[in-house]
Structure formats: structure tokens, C-alpha cells
Amino acid sequence: MCLWLPTWARRRRSWTGSKIETWNLQHATMGKESSFDSPPRRGRHSAVAASFDVLCYGTISLDNIVHVPAMPTPADAPSATADYYKPGGEALTVGVPLSTWGLDVAVAGNEVGEDSYADFIIGELARYPHVDGRWVARRARARTPFSRIFVTPAGECHTVRYWFDDAAYVKPTAAMVRQARLVTTTASGIDESVGAARLARKAGIPVISADAVAPDHPLVPLSDVLIFRAVALPGHFPETTPHEHARRLRAAGGGVVIVTAGDGPVGALDLEGQWIELALYRMQVIDPIGVESLFRAGILYGWLQRWPLPEIIRFANAAAAIWVDAPTAFKRPPTLAEIEALQVARSSATAPTGRPSANDRSVCPICQHPVDPGLFEKHWRLEAAVVQRLRDAYPAWRRVEGICPSCVRPFVGPRLPAAGPVLEEGHPIYGQAERWVWPTPARLYANPHYTGRGVVICFIDSGFYPHPDLTQPENRILACVDATRTPIIEPADFSVPHGTSWHGLMTSVVAAGNGRLSVGDRRDPSSLLRGLASDARLVLVKVSDPRGRINEVDILRGMLWVLGNHERYGINIINLSVGGDKPGRRRRSALNEAVDEAVRRGIVVVAAAGNTGVADLRPPASARGAITVGGLDDRNVLDRSMHRLYSSNWGLTAEGDGKPEVIAPSIWLAAPVLPGTRIAEQNLLLDRLWRAGDETLPLLLKTAAPVLDFDSALVQAPLEEQRYAVRRKLVENKVISPFYQHVDGTSFAAPIVSSVVAQMLEANPGLTPERVKSLLVQTAERLPNEPAERQGHGVVVPERAVAAALREIHGRLSDEPLSPYHLDGDIHFVYHDPRARSVAVIGDFNDWQPGALEMVECVSGVWRAILPEPTPGEYEYKFLVDRDRWLDDPENGLKRPDGYGGFNSVLLVC
Structure with missing residues (x-):
């Protein structure tokens, strides 16, 4: 494919053939390793001095984004869960990304009023030093265009527009246009847009326009690049394909034509008449609002960098992909480094299957x-x-x-956040550069290939909310039940947040959330704040009374509903992060009897021990059949020598059995913030303030201070005092990220164990509740120097529990030592995976070569390998499954970080 030479470079006489040839040679060799970290200096490629890089001419407006659980109907007026404002209109939504990428941008278009909407727009533009707003004209009699956009959890958008039709536009002048290196506008029906393009063409300045679909539109022959959406064709040109229509626009005098097609590939007709198509970067679509502007900004940026056409489109695609994958609130344009990282990560080819030559x-x-x-x-x-x-x-x-x-091995060190100011000395979350907690799968070295698929967990709790971590991209909630009173309501509507919603929201997401709103790296699932059972399905049963209190009778009402409906929903596990109001030892309890009945029916019941740190267990934690879970404080570190007990309860059942059976992390855990609450609004603002620059922070505090309950005098205080106040509020609100906070209590240890059970049942659906409990306690690991009665059999170890569940499929193997084990001068490795087609052991002892130690499938799903015992020392290793998927040995508890976001297993040879 020939390289794309911009028409404006061909037109300008100051460009010599030798310069063009040099430019072609330079970019013909440019690969994915090229950096986007150094934007061009103003006027670098222009023969005429320019004051700014891009003139963005178009609509200037204000957008109000309102999140609602569902669109209003005549019978229902839902409560908004989020409501915020941001600058809108083509001029701003294209100009702001360009400015964040280091380009100097001028914006111009319609007049705005002398009203609060315009004040907000002007204030926001002041945050971007690269945006020149000198031509944003204000007039007392003008009304600032305004859009109210209603967004539902499913991504459905409904827009209401105000005062757009009456907007008056600032007439572009030659003096205005000549100061730009590039002009961009849209075919929005305003004569001034065409006038700006004509002035640019007369001055020899390239024009990139959007949405000029009709071949006879006056923008077509004036545009060096035309961008339009394929979705616009059926209504105007139903018989033509995007490729055919691009050629019609070319025949009408257009330049390069770029066609976007929603989630389909982007097509382009280059100047040589060659049609190319480039696939999108596939990302989860959380919020697509404004993606067309991000894409156009990417095209503009790439044009000014003078990249080949395919490279420009790839950059724009990457920018748009990151944009739609980001949560809506306070969405910002992706940085150049983020765009490059996505391009680099997605540039690798899929590894071939089978043995390579x-x-x-x-x-x-x-x-x-x-x-x-x-x-x-x-x-x-x-x-x-x-x-x-x-x-x-x-x-x-x-x-x-x-x-x-x-x-890689010599360069793997402790995983720490990037360097930056410390929030609070000695604090395991805030005593470091970033607010950061270990995701549960990494915290517990969990097997990443079991996620609760095919398992149903029922949560009985005070209230719930259908959080995106449970409902997107697929709604995994099978049923919502309100058992607060009789008759029980099914289905119930939990979409409106209430004061009782937060606890069940957090417990359900801790167990089964998929990290949808995490700020980790979506290319690396290990970085997301997700639960171990992120593919499990859920039944949510609310049991609190109207005042938000929970008594034993309320929990019993929920348990009886489950006993009557568990077969209908296929419930495998019941999670009880709630407790009764009376001590449970030496008394008959109807709630405990209901728990034991559920176990007899084949349902695993997991209950939280309580948080008062005394020998006092209450139903349902005192039920003999329940798996009662105490607390572990791991201090947010992986070094097990630093772990200690959490202040959880313990005691004896009426039958004299000691509880808890196991303990699990109970503090420094990530959980979602309940949307639509004051703390949710505060946390969004706090995250933005924490990341704000020194110039921006005082401006933001003017509007944020009342919401954050700051003293009004803080707005005028010194910068250090302002930052200190933000830090203290971050600690007070337990903020991890805009949508998550850290929580503590055995209420969250119990769902972690429930998620481990879901992994076990996915691995071996035939396990009975009694066998599940037995394997959990057999594979747990005791905390040294801590009382046995307070920790039971110790800390739950998910990898070992899943491995033991897999071994149960082959009963005769259940007594074999855990992998790896020494026997007669050899090291024996055992791996259980009925879905694997090939497995190899790779590690320090064979230079990580897959062909050196291949495992043999002795019986279905059981893989073995024997290694002659190497010289004494420590060796790190992994299992490579199907020549592509690798993981640490699930049965080996000795782990070290591998530098790839996971762990290596460690083999000790004495």
C-alpha cells in the first residue's frame, strides 16, 4: 500500500521533492514502537507562521448527563442516580482532547449567553491552557445552547436540546483562519461552517470536516478529509454502500473519505483511490457518548503528525476505544501514553496453536x-x-x-504504585503514592481459570443495588426478592438506591463483581477489582425491616423463601453476611434449623462470624451445617509473615463444635460505592481534586467545597492547606477510586469464601456441602502464633481448595501428596484440568522451554510430569496450557510475583 501524502503538503510550494521523499522514508519504517509522547511544535510543518495548531469551528454548548435506572413512563418517575455537567458541542468536544495531547487549539462557533451555563463553559475552558477561547463570544440576549442527556444502565441515551435553533454564530474571518495550521468543522447546517472552510481553502490551510454526506454539500469540495457515519446513509442514500458512497464523494471533489460503522471496521478511501478497512480495538462499551468527536480528534492529531493514513486511523480507533470503555462520570480524554499502550498491547498476533517448528x-x-x-x-x-x-x-x-x-526474572520486584505524594504515613492504603488495594484474586493467589461459571449464589442481606459489576455486559442477577414482610415481593425493584442498599450491594460485588468500573488495566484481568466468582449468577433476597434493622425473624423469612424456591433458580450457595439478635449456643434456633435443612438439601451455606472480637456466635453463624467465616487482617500485603487475625467472633455451637471453620480477608477490601448517594458524589469529586494540578485545584474547590462539607474559607486558603483537606477527606471516605472504597468486617470475608466455593463447584459440580466444607478446612493454612479457636483451620486457600475439588473427581487420587512432591529422587508435578488439550511444565530448570518437560494425561483431566531432581536451590515455574495460557501450580502454596501481573510457583530442592 502506498503511503498517504496530505494534499496540503502537495499544494504548498515551500515543500520540496526531497523533503517529501525524506518524510515518506521516515514514516514507511514507522511501526508500533513509535512514540506519541512528543506532539509537534506549533508551525513545525507549515510554511506560514501559525498562532495555533487547530481551529475548531462548530457548536458550543453545555451538556447535562443524567443517569436513571430506566426512562420515565407515565406510571413511573425513576430517581436519578447521577447528574453532572460538562462542556458540549463539536467545537469543544473535539478541541479539548487535542489540547490534552499538547496541541494549541482555538475554538469558535455560536454565541453564548451571560448566564450560568456560559459561566460553567468558560470556567471549564480555563482548565485547559492550550485552548484559546478568544472567539467564544458572549451576548446578553443570547441563550447558551443546552442538552440534557438521559442515560440508562443499558447504555440507552435520550437527548433533549434547548436553544440550538436560535443560536447565532460568530462569522469566521480571514484573520482568524490564517492563524491555524488546520481547520475542522461539521455539516451542521450553518453557513458559517462553510465560510470557515472557504477561507481556509483560500489560505491553503487543510480542512477536515464531519457529517457532509450529500455529494452536493458545499463542504465536500472544500475538505481534505471527509468523515461520515455509515448509519447516516440508509435515510438519505438507501441503495448505496459506504465504499460506493465514498467514491461518490470523491467524484464530487472530496479528498480522503473516512467512514465509521459503529462496532464495524473503519473504511477509508485514500487519495490514490484505494479502499482500506481497519478493525476496531474491541473494548467493553460503558459509555459511547461523544465517541465521534474523540475519533475526529484522533484523525486531526494524526494528520498533524503526518502519519500514513492507516496509522492515523489506528490512533483514532484506539482513542475512541478507550473513551467508550471509561465510566461516564468525569470522563476525560485518554492520554497519549494510554493510547500508545493500547496500540502496543493489541498489535501482537495471536499465538499459533500446535507445536511450532x-x-x-x-x-x-x-x-x-x-x-x-x-x-x-x-x-x-x-x-x-x-x-x-x-x-x-x-x-x-x-x-x-x-x-x-x-x-524478566531479575527485574521482578515488589508491586508498588507509581511514585507520588504519600497520603498518610503508616497506612496500608494511603501510606503510599496511590490509593491502592490488592484485588482479591491476587490477594489470595486464586486460580484465574475458575470464575463460578454455572454456579448460582443467593445473598440474603439488608438490601441491594444492580451494580454494573453485576449487570454489564451481561445481567447475571436471576431474581430480586423483597422478603422484608409478608407477602414476599417477587420480582422486586432494587434499581433505586436506598439507605439499606449498600451492605448487600457490597457483599454481592465482593463475591461476584467483574470489576466493570475498575480503574485497572482492562487488558489484564488480574488488575481489576473483581471477585473470584465473576461469572456466577445471583439471587438477591432483601430481609431488612422498613427501618433498616435486621432481626433473626427477618433472616428466617428469607431462608424459608430460599428453601421453597432453590430448585426453581438452581441455587448452589447461600451467603449470610447478616446475624441474629440473640446468642446461639445452647438454644434451639429456627434459623439454625433452616440453615441445616438447606445443607441437607444440597446447598452450601456460608455465614459471617461477627466483628466484636469476643466468644459469642449468633445464628446463623452458630448453625452446625454452616461454614462460618472469621476474619484475617493481611495488612494489604502479600507477605504472609505479616498477616494477623481480625477482631472477629468465635465460639461453640449447641452441639459443641468449634467455629469458625476458616478465616478470610476482612479488611482493606475493595467494594463499590452505592450510586446516587452523597458519598458517591463526594468520591467522584475527591478523585478529581486529588489528581488536579496546582492551577486547577483552587478553581475546582469553588464548586466542590459545599458538596464535600469543607469550610468556605478553604477556597481562599493556601494550596498546601487545600491539598491537606482533600487528603483527609479521602482517608475519611475510604476512597480507593471514583467508584470503590475499602471496607472491613466478616460480612466481606463470608462472600470471599462463598466465591471460593463457587470456584470449587465449577471445578466439580458433584461436591456435596459436607465435602465442600471438608476440602476447605483440609486445604486451609493456619496462622502461626494465633489462637486455634479464633481461626479454626486457618486462612482459606482458593487454589488448593479448587485443586482438591478437581482431585475429588478421581477418588483414588485424593490421598496423593500435593504437587510438586519428591519421590525416589524425582520431582512429580500433577495438574488437574479436564478442558486442557496439552500441558507443559516450564521454569528455571529447563530455561522456560515448553518442549523440555511435557505433561502426560494419565486419566481424563489428570496431567503428570516427572523431573529428575535438579541441584539444590530454588526454582520458579509455571504450567503452560494449550501452548498459550499459563498459570502457577494451583497446589503449590509457595508463590512469587512473575512480573506479568501474576505469580510463579516456587520449587524448593534441598
């Missing part, structure tokens, strides 16, 4: 040893800190060149 192997640029393709592709998932250490050690190394696991 020697010619198929890659070569590590550090050690020059051959690397299996399935392993070589893993370098795209290296942690940022490891990449930086490698660059420091090997300045000539580029990430795109790859690296083998052996060479």
Missing part, C-alpha cells in the same frame, strides 16, 4: 535464546515497573522487541 520461534533480544511464540507474546503483559527497570538496564531495548521469561 524451529523456524517459528522468536529470539530474545537480551540473551539471544529462542523463545516459544506462546511465551514470547506474554511480554505485552509485563508490568509497567518491570518494563521501566528493563529500559534502565538496557537503554537500547524496546518493548516491541519482546523478551523471554528468563530475562
Whole structure:
């Protein structure tokens, strides 16, 4: 494919043939390793001096985004769950991203009024030093265009527009246009847009326009690049394809034509008449509002960088993908580094299946040893800190060149957030650069390949909310039941947040959330704040009384509903993070009897022990059949020598059995904030204030101070005092990210164990509740130097529990030692995976070569390998499944970070 040379470069006489040839040669070799971190300086490619890079001409308005659980109907007026304002209109939504990427931008278009809407717009523009708003004209009699956009959890949008039709536009002048290197506008029906394009064409300045679909539109022959949406064709040109219509626009005098097609590939007709198509970067669509403007901004940026056409479209696609994948509230344009990271991560080819030949192997640029393709592709998932250490050690190394696991090993260190100001000394979350907690799967070394698929967990709690972590991209909630009184309401509507909703929201998401609103790296699931059972389905049963209190009779009412309906929904597990109001020992309890009856019917029941730190268990935690869960304080670190007991309850059942059976993390856990509440609004503002620059923070505090309950005098206080107040509020609100806070209590230890049980039942659906409990306690790990009666059998170990569940499928293997074990001078590895087609052991002892130690499937789903005992020492290793998926040994509790976001297992040879 020929490179794309911009028409404006061809037109300008100051460009010589040699310069153009040099530019072509430079960009013909440009690959994904090229950096986007250095935007062009003003006027770098222009023969005429320019005051700014881009003139964005179009609508200037204010958008009000309102989140509602459902659109209003004549019979129902839902309560808004979020409500905020942001600058809108084509001029601003294209100009602001360009300014954040380092370009100087001028915006112009319609007049705005002398009203609060315009005040907000002007105030927001002041936050962007690269945006020149000198031509944003204000007039007393003008009314600022305004849009109110209603958004539902399903992504449905309904827009109401005010005062757009009456807007008066500032007439563009030659003096205005000549100061730009590039002009962009839209075919929005205003004569001034065409006038701006004509002035630009006369001055030899390129024009990039959007939405000029009709070939006879006056913008078509004036545009160097035309961008339109394929969805606009059926209403105007129903018989034509995007490719055919692009050629019609070209025949009408248009330049390059780019066609977007929703979630389909982007098509483009280049100047040589060649039609190309480029696939999108597939991301989860959380909020698509404004994506067309982000895409156009990406095209403008790439044009000014003078990249080839395919490279420009890839950049715009990446920017748009990150935009739609971000949560709505306080959405910001992606940074250049984020765009580059996505492009780099998605540039790798899918690893081939089957055994590669020697010619198929890659070569590590550090050690020059051959690397299996399935392993070589893993370098795209290296942690940022490891990449930086490698660059420091090997300045000539580029990430795109790859690296083998052996060479990564020396550069793996403790996982810490990036450098930055400390929030609170000595605090396990705030005593570091970023507010950060270990995701539960990493915290517990859980097997990432079991996520509760096919398992149904019932939560009985004080209230619930259908959080995006449970309902997007698929709604995994099977039923919502209101058992607060008789008759029980089914189905119930939990979509409106109430004061009782937060507890059940948090417990259900801790167990089964998929991290949808996490701020981690979506290319790496291990970084997301998700539960271990992120594919499980849920039944939610509310049992609090109208005043938000929970008594034993309320829990019993919910349990009896489950006993009558568990077969209808296929309920496998009941999670009870609630407790009764009377001590449970030496008395008959109807609630405990209901728990035991559920166990007899084949349902695993998990109950929280309580948080008062005394020998006092109350129903349902005192039920003999329940798995009662106490608390662990891991101090938000992986070093098990630093772990200690949480102040949870313990005691004996009426039958004399000691409880809890196991303990699980009970503090420093991530849980979602209930949307639509004051604390949710505060946390969004706090996150924005914490990341604000020194110039922006005082401006933001003017509007944020009342919401955050700050003293009004703080707005005039010194900057250090303002930052201190924000820090203290972050700690007070337990903020981790805009949508999550850290929580504590055995209420959250219980759902962690419920999620482990869901993993076990996915691995082996035939397990009985009694066997599940037995395997959990057998595979738990005791805390040294802590009382046995307070911790039961110790900390739950998900990997071992799942491995034991898999072994149960083959009864005769259940007494075999855990992998790896020493026998007669050999090391024996055992792995259970009925879905695997091939498994290999790779590690330090065989230079991480998949062909050196392949496992053999002895019986269905049981894989074995024998390694002659190597010389004494420590060896790190993994299992490579199907030559692509790798994981640490589920049965080996000795782990170390691997530098790729996961862990290696450690083999000790004495």
C-alpha cells in the first residue's frame, strides 16, 4: 500500500521533492514502537507562521448527563442516580482532547449567553491552557445552547436540546483562519461552517470536516478529509454502500473519505483511490457518548503528525476505544501514553496453536535464546515497573522487541504504585503514592481459570443495588426478592438506591463483581477489582425491616423463601453476611434449623462470624451445617509473615463444635460505592481534586467545597492547606477510586469464601456441602502464633481448595501428596484440568522451554510430569496450557510475583 501524502503538503510550494521523499522514508519504517509522547511544535510543518495548531469551528454548548435506572413512563418517575455537567458541542468536544495531547487549539462557533451555563463553559475552558477561547463570544440576549442527556444502565441515551435553533454564530474571518495550521468543522447546517472552510481553502490551510454526506454539500469540495457515519446513509442514500458512497464523494471533489460503522471496521478511501478497512480495538462499551468527536480528534492529531493514513486511523480507533470503555462520570480524554499502550498491547498476533517448528520461534533480544511464540507474546503483559527497570538496564531495548521469561526474572520486584505524594504515613492504603488495594484474586493467589461459571449464589442481606459489576455486559442477577414482610415481593425493584442498599450491594460485588468500573488495566484481568466468582449468577433476597434493622425473624423469612424456591433458580450457595439478635449456643434456633435443612438439601451455606472480637456466635453463624467465616487482617500485603487475625467472633455451637471453620480477608477490601448517594458524589469529586494540578485545584474547590462539607474559607486558603483537606477527606471516605472504597468486617470475608466455593463447584459440580466444607478446612493454612479457636483451620486457600475439588473427581487420587512432591529422587508435578488439550511444565530448570518437560494425561483431566531432581536451590515455574495460557501450580502454596501481573510457583530442592 502506498503511503498517504496530505494534499496540503502537495499544494504548498515551500515543500520540496526531497523533503517529501525524506518524510515518506521516515514514516514507511514507522511501526508500533513509535512514540506519541512528543506532539509537534506549533508551525513545525507549515510554511506560514501559525498562532495555533487547530481551529475548531462548530457548536458550543453545555451538556447535562443524567443517569436513571430506566426512562420515565407515565406510571413511573425513576430517581436519578447521577447528574453532572460538562462542556458540549463539536467545537469543544473535539478541541479539548487535542489540547490534552499538547496541541494549541482555538475554538469558535455560536454565541453564548451571560448566564450560568456560559459561566460553567468558560470556567471549564480555563482548565485547559492550550485552548484559546478568544472567539467564544458572549451576548446578553443570547441563550447558551443546552442538552440534557438521559442515560440508562443499558447504555440507552435520550437527548433533549434547548436553544440550538436560535443560536447565532460568530462569522469566521480571514484573520482568524490564517492563524491555524488546520481547520475542522461539521455539516451542521450553518453557513458559517462553510465560510470557515472557504477561507481556509483560500489560505491553503487543510480542512477536515464531519457529517457532509450529500455529494452536493458545499463542504465536500472544500475538505481534505471527509468523515461520515455509515448509519447516516440508509435515510438519505438507501441503495448505496459506504465504499460506493465514498467514491461518490470523491467524484464530487472530496479528498480522503473516512467512514465509521459503529462496532464495524473503519473504511477509508485514500487519495490514490484505494479502499482500506481497519478493525476496531474491541473494548467493553460503558459509555459511547461523544465517541465521534474523540475519533475526529484522533484523525486531526494524526494528520498533524503526518502519519500514513492507516496509522492515523489506528490512533483514532484506539482513542475512541478507550473513551467508550471509561465510566461516564468525569470522563476525560485518554492520554497519549494510554493510547500508545493500547496500540502496543493489541498489535501482537495471536499465538499459533500446535507445536511450532524451529523456524517459528522468536529470539530474545537480551540473551539471544529462542523463545516459544506462546511465551514470547506474554511480554505485552509485563508490568509497567518491570518494563521501566528493563529500559534502565538496557537503554537500547524496546518493548516491541519482546523478551523471554528468563530475562524478566531479575527485574521482578515488589508491586508498588507509581511514585507520588504519600497520603498518610503508616497506612496500608494511603501510606503510599496511590490509593491502592490488592484485588482479591491476587490477594489470595486464586486460580484465574475458575470464575463460578454455572454456579448460582443467593445473598440474603439488608438490601441491594444492580451494580454494573453485576449487570454489564451481561445481567447475571436471576431474581430480586423483597422478603422484608409478608407477602414476599417477587420480582422486586432494587434499581433505586436506598439507605439499606449498600451492605448487600457490597457483599454481592465482593463475591461476584467483574470489576466493570475498575480503574485497572482492562487488558489484564488480574488488575481489576473483581471477585473470584465473576461469572456466577445471583439471587438477591432483601430481609431488612422498613427501618433498616435486621432481626433473626427477618433472616428466617428469607431462608424459608430460599428453601421453597432453590430448585426453581438452581441455587448452589447461600451467603449470610447478616446475624441474629440473640446468642446461639445452647438454644434451639429456627434459623439454625433452616440453615441445616438447606445443607441437607444440597446447598452450601456460608455465614459471617461477627466483628466484636469476643466468644459469642449468633445464628446463623452458630448453625452446625454452616461454614462460618472469621476474619484475617493481611495488612494489604502479600507477605504472609505479616498477616494477623481480625477482631472477629468465635465460639461453640449447641452441639459443641468449634467455629469458625476458616478465616478470610476482612479488611482493606475493595467494594463499590452505592450510586446516587452523597458519598458517591463526594468520591467522584475527591478523585478529581486529588489528581488536579496546582492551577486547577483552587478553581475546582469553588464548586466542590459545599458538596464535600469543607469550610468556605478553604477556597481562599493556601494550596498546601487545600491539598491537606482533600487528603483527609479521602482517608475519611475510604476512597480507593471514583467508584470503590475499602471496607472491613466478616460480612466481606463470608462472600470471599462463598466465591471460593463457587470456584470449587465449577471445578466439580458433584461436591456435596459436607465435602465442600471438608476440602476447605483440609486445604486451609493456619496462622502461626494465633489462637486455634479464633481461626479454626486457618486462612482459606482458593487454589488448593479448587485443586482438591478437581482431585475429588478421581477418588483414588485424593490421598496423593500435593504437587510438586519428591519421590525416589524425582520431582512429580500433577495438574488437574479436564478442558486442557496439552500441558507443559516450564521454569528455571529447563530455561522456560515448553518442549523440555511435557505433561502426560494419565486419566481424563489428570496431567503428570516427572523431573529428575535438579541441584539444590530454588526454582520458579509455571504450567503452560494449550501452548498459550499459563498459570502457577494451583497446589503449590509457595508463590512469587512473575512480573506479568501474576505469580510463579516456587520449587524448593534441598
